[in-house]
Amino acid sequence: MDRPPTAFEQRVYAAISQIPAGCVTTYRELARYLDCGSAQAIGxxxxxxxxxPEVPCHRVVKADMGLGGYHGETEEGPTLQRKRQRLLDEGIEFTSAGKIAASHHYTFPISKHDDTQA
DNA sequence: AGATTGACTAACC
DNA sequence: AGGTTAGCCAATC
Incomplete structure (x- = not known):
């Protein structure tokens, strides 16, 4: 099934591509960056x-810092385990709760009211 | 064009 | 702490 990539999808892929290795972001932050407001649209x-494999979608996790899903699978399986392993390979650490360490939580350069950067 | 789904989230019980 | 409900936005049927 070849679907024509919509502008929204391209935005998502572009945003994910901006995530540096060893860092992860949440669907929520991602949605906010795209000014979407809904993380489900991202998923x-x-x-x-x-x-x-071109888009590091494995760097996108749930707001609960859970793994989320991968390649269309949401339940614990070989696919989810592969995602976790890939994150480990990026240098990301997991907590005993099976979640991502907050230190790896990367936020997008959103210029809302915080102009401390620019 | 309308209804349903979905790799989500927050709120509620 | 865990299960359910409602809300959200875009894609798909």
């Missing part, structure tokens, strides 16, 4: 994942 675009 909807990623679940199709037309650019599977």
């Amino acid at each position: 909807q675009a990623l679940k199709r994942n037309p650019y599977a």
